[in-house]
Amino acid sequence: MKATAEGILAGNLRSLAKAITLVESRLPDHRAEARALLSRLRRSGRQALRLGLTGTPGSGKSTFIERFGLMLADQGQRVAVLAVDPSSALSGGSILGDKTRMENLSRHPNAFIRPSPSQSAVGGVSQRTRDAVGLCEAAGFDIVIIETVGVGQTETQVEQMSDIFILLLAPAGGDALQGVKRGVIELADLVLVNKCDGDLASNARQAAAEYSAALKLFRKRERDPEGFPKTMLVSARDGIGLEACLQEIQALAMWRRDSGHWTDNRARQAVSWFESEVDAGMLAGLEEISGIAKLRADLADRVGEGAVDPDEAAQKLLAGFRTYIESRDRASALETDVSGIQTPGIRGRK
Amino acid sequence: MKATAEGILAGNLRSLAKAITLVESRLPDHRAEARALLSRLRRSGRQALRLGLTGTPGSGKSTFIERFGLMLADQGQRVAVLAVDPSSALSGGSILGDKTRMENLSRHPNAFIRPSPSQSAVGGVSQRTRDAVGLCEAAGFDIVIIETVGVGQTETQVEQMSDIFILLLAPAGGDALQGVKRGVIELADLVLVNKCDGDLASNARQAAAEYSAALKLFRKRERDPEGFPKTMLVSARDGIGLEACLQEIQALAMWRRDSGHWTDNRARQAVSWFESEVDAGMLAGLEEISGIAKLRADLADRVGEGAVDPDEAAQKLLAGFRTYIESRDRASALETDVSGIQTPGIRGRK
Numbered sequence: 001m002k003a004t005a006e007g008i009l010a011g012n013l014r015s016l017a018k019a020i021t022l023v024e025s026r027l028p029d030h031r032a033e034a035r036a037l038l039s040r041l042r043r044s045g046r047q048a049l050r051l052g053l054t055g056t057p058g059s060g061k062s063t064f065i066e067r068f069g070l071m072l073a074d075q076g077q078r079v080a081v082l083a084v085d086p087s088s089a090l091s092g093g094s095i096l097g098d099k100t101r102m103e104n105l106s107r108h109p110n111a112f113i114r115p116s117p118s119q120s121a122v123g124g125v126s127q128r129t130r131d132a133v134g135l136c137e138a139a140g141f142d143i144v145i146i147e148t149v150g151v152g153q154t155e156t157q158v159e160q161m162s163d164i165f166i167l168l169l170a171p172a173g174g175d176a177l178q179g180v181k182r183g184v185i186e187l188a189d190l191v192l193v194n195k196c197d198g199d200l201a202s203n204a205r206q207a208a209a210e211y212s213a214a215l216k217l218f219r220k221r222e223r224d225p226e227g228f229p230k231t232m233l234v235s236a237r238d239g240i241g242l243e244a245c246l247q248e249i250q251a252l253a254m255w256r257r258d259s260g261h262w263t264d265n266r267a268r269q270a271v272s273w274f275e276s277e278v279d280a281g282m283l284a285g286l287e288e289i290s291g292i293a294k295l296r297a298d299l300a301d302r303v304g305e306g307a308v309d310p311d312e313a314a315q316k317l318l319a320g321f322r323t324y325i326e327s328r329d330r331a332s333a334l335e336t337d338v339s340g341i342q343t344p345g346i347r348g349r350k
Numbered sequence: 351m352k353a354t355a356e357g358i359l360a361g362n363l364r365s366l367a368k369a370i371t372l373v374e375s376r377l378p379d380h381r382a383e384a385r386a387l388l389s390r391l392r393r394s395g396r397q398a399l400r401l402g403l404t405g406t407p408g409s410g411k412s413t414f415i416e417r418f419g420l421m422l423a424d425q426g427q428r429v430a431v432l433a434v435d436p437s438s439a440l441s442g443g444s445i446l447g448d449k450t451r452m453e454n455l456s457r458h459p460n461a462f463i464r465p466s467p468s469q470s471a472v473g474g475v476s477q478r479t480r481d482a483v484g485l486c487e488a489a490g491f492d493i494v495i496i497e498t499v500g501v502g503q504t505e506t507q508v509e510q511m512s513d514i515f516i517l518l519l520a521p522a523g524g525d526a527l528q529g530v531k532r533g534v535i536e537l538a539d540l541v542l543v544n545k546c547d548g549d550l551a552s553n554a555r556q557a558a559a560e561y562s563a564a565l566k567l568f569r570k571r572e573r574d575p576e577g578f579p580k581t582m583l584v585s586a587r588d589g590i591g592l593e594a595c596l597q598e599i600q601a602l603a604m605w606r607r608d609s610g611h612w613t614d615n616r617a618r619q620a621v622s623w624f625e626s627e628v629d630a631g632m633l634a635g636l637e638e639i640s641g642i643a644k645l646r647a648d649l650a651d652r653v654g655e656g657a658v659d660p661d662e663a664a665q666k667l668l669a670g671f672r673t674y675i676e677s678r679d680r681a682s683a684l685e686t687d688v689s690g691i692q693t694p695g696i697r698g699r700k
Contacts, residue, residue, distance in 0.1 A: 035662055042659060127661055179569035186532040214564035219529035270660045274653045277664035278646060282636055283629055285668070285675050296628060303624045309392060310620045311477055312385055314627035318635070325635050 001033060005040050008139045011078075013112055016139045020114055023131035038131055041138035048080070048137045048144045049253055052162030054155045056180065059170040060194045062101040064236035065145060069102070071242055073110035077143055080112040080136040081105070084129050084148040084158060112141065126157040130273070133161055159187040160269050163262060164249055166190045169211070171203035185211075186218060188229050189252060192245060197235035208233050223261040228252060292321070351383060355390050358489045361428075363462055366489045370464055373481035388481055391488035398430070398487045398494045399603055402512030404505045406530065409520040410544045412451040414586035415495060419452070421592055423460035427493055430462045430486040431455070434479055434498040434508060462491070476507040480623070483511055509537045510619050513612065514599055516540045519561070521553035535561075536568060538579050539602060542595060547585035558583050573611040578602060642671070 004022075007015025023034040055061045069079045081102065106113045116129040129146065136144045146162060148154040159165045167188040169180070185191070191211045196204035212231040230248060234241035256262040287293040299313040354372075357365025373384040405411045419429045431452065456463045466479040479496065486494045496512060498504040509515045517538035519530070535541070541561045546554035562581040580598060584591035606612040637643040649663040 035665070038659065039662065130661070180567055182536040182568050182571075183533065185567065210563050210567065213560050214567055217530055217535065217560065217564055218532050221532075267654045267656065270656070271650050271654045274650055274660035274664050277661065278667055279629075279633055281664060281668040282633060282671055285672055286632055289675060300621050300624055304617045304621045306617065306620070309388065310624035311480070311627065312389065314624050314631060315385070317628055318631040321632055322635055325639060 001037055001040075005037060008041060008135060009044060011140045013139075016112065016135055017114070019135050020116075020132045023135065024116075024128045034131065038134055041135065044138050046137050046140060048133075048141045049249075050133060050161060050163045051143060051145045051249070052148070052155075052158040052165040053145055053168060054148045054158065054166075054184065055168030055194075056170065057149075059168045060236050061147060061149075061168055064168055064192070064194060064234070065147060066102040066105045067236045067239055068242050068245070069105040069111055069145065070108060071239075071246065072143060073105065073108045076110065078110045078112075078141045079105075080139075080141040080144045081114070082129060082132050082136070082144065082146050083113070083115045084126065084146065084154055112136070112139075126154065126161070127277075129158075130161050155181070155184050155187060160273060163256070163265065164189045164252060166192060168192045168194055169207065170195045171200050171207040185214065188215075189224070190245070190248060191215065191229065191231045192234050192241075193231065194234050194236055196233040196240060197238045204233055223256060223265060225252065225255045225259075286321070289324070292317075295320075351387055351390075355387060358391060358485060359394060361490045363489075366462065366485055367464070369485050370466075370482045373485065374466075374478045384481065388484055391485065394488050396487050396490060398483075398491045399599075400483060400511060400513045401493060401495045401599070402498070402505075402508040402515040403495055403518060404498045404508065404516075404534065405518030405544075406520065407499075409518045410586050411497060411499075411518055414518055414542070414544060414584070415497060416452040416455045417586045417589055418592050418595070419455040419461055419495065420458060421589075421596065422493060423455065423458045426460065428460045428462075428491045429455075429458075430489075430491040430494045431464070432479060432482050432486070432494065432496050433463070433465045434476065434496065434504055462486070462489075476504065476511070477627075479508075480511050505531070505534050505537060510623060513606070513615065514539045514602060516542060516599075518542050518544055519557065520545045521550050521557040535564065538565075539574070540595070540598060541565065541579065541581045542584050542591075543581065544584050544586055546583040546590060547588045554583055573606060573615060575602065575605045575609075636671070639674070642667075645670075 004015050004019055008019055019034075019037060022030055022037065025031065025034070053061065053065070055064075065081055069081060072079045102113055105111045114132065116126075116132050133144050133146060146158050148158045165187050167180070167184060167190070169191065171193060191208075193204045193208040193211065196208075208231050215229050215231060232241060232245055232248065234245055236242070253262070256265070287296075296317060299308065299317055302308045303310045303313050354365050354369055358369055369384075369387060372380055372387065375381065375384070403411065403415070405414075415431055419431060422429045452463055455461045464482065466476075466482050483494050483496060496508050498508045515537050517530070517534060517540070519541065521543060541558075543554045543558040543561065546558075558581050565579045565581060582591060582595055582598065584595055586592070603612070606615070637646075646667060649658065649667055652658045653660045653663050
């Protein structure tokens, strides 16, 4: 493990790839090893600019990342691309697919491309992606692009591990726009309308005007300087607007760093990650108590049929749960548990 | 209680008011009595059209409800207005305030106005409002308007107990629009731009065009017929557009009834209410286990400071929690708990 850690800190891509495979493993031994590695690497204190990116199907994400990534790489910046791909959990990885769809970028010495299978298992939904981001930061990457294809809750999870979140859209052929999933437009710092080229140029300008107007309808967030969230026109195919887009990203990143929002945002993300993992883990743990899960499912069915009032059903279930908790001999057992949790492993690293 | 139930079923407003006071009480005895009353009244099977209404401050909610409610009441429809008012939890109720701000409606024989204090206590956040809606339905009201001033999560909760959700907006004096809280615009079935009168008429038309364009950017929901969500112009002050607004509400309600979305929506709301109450109640119950809450808060602080990785902190806490769950002698105690939950009180009412 020491060799892997040293390799990563030296920027060795083979060590990085090996470590990502380790954090993706579900074997308990591997998980423990992964945690130890991540913990050791965190001491480097290295941070990259984390760019979250999502887009409607057909918006040209691959072309955009390829061109945008090449521009950065050619400037001497080291770029990692992590693609959160739900399908790869089934196919066992789509590394070749990703390398094919971003062929030139994948061959660039400053670039690293890797799919990150998303999972529906509790706690594993995107923890592995988050771990992979941390590994890329330790390996000295300047920019980590976290791409999501926008299935399920992945956009929100990716936003929760990004410093800046980008929504990529394409104007449709006619006057109809690609509908954006509810909730997603509000996460965006930048809305990029792609394919501002050829026949679609005027559609793209129209779409950009509409998104720009729509963004003004929302209440301002504290972490947004004047003019953000912002809508911009790009053509990934023709390389138009990419430089301007980078400048806006850098300006926003600088403003957030200077104003303290960058640090606040990362702290807020970490705490909210912790809280939601604890909530999900505890609820999953309770489901394993024999009887609770089945009773809960039965009650939910009856509530859905209109046979029982939801509040009444919830109170019945919770009354049983409280009895379970209260009947436990806390004095003897829990004190031990809790003291067991407060290991020097945590306390010692203040 | 029998007298109260009969009074409510006969449409007696004094009985209704008394029952709402009962469901609002936090005393355990009152709560049990309230549940029994609600359970008895549910058998009536009466349903009202539940209209959720929220709006930016200064959008003219009171004037709108007064005029819209009077129009309905004059048509012979019985209208109940429940105002979810966070401030009334502090002031101990703002009944006079509500009656003053909707003076004519409050005196109409077909109308009933009542504030419903919102609460931050787990399980009580808006359960009491939900109970009050059920009481109004049993009392034979045709329409129940649930108004929220839009503090915290109240809009989402009100949407979760509404058949149709309305967002009321006012154009600002200049070209700036009132910003809408993120997430709220996506809940709306109807966006009403109010104050389309006098000096603000052209601003209102402009605002309506912008919201109408913005609504088209979102992906369509299954429960929306063609043309919905819809933006409309109204002037509550001058009574303009209220009749058209009612027609749209009725058309939407009819479409949803005929297509089955009405029933599906109520079933979905009930199940999701049950699930979130169970989750919140269980998590609150776990917080009461000595040690867990404090350790969790301590870990969250350290995660926020960047001293511990969120995932690592969560796993440590969850490991302790699992030990706690597993160390329990389930075989003896839980079976009893679970069988105790499945009372004939639930099973018997299929």
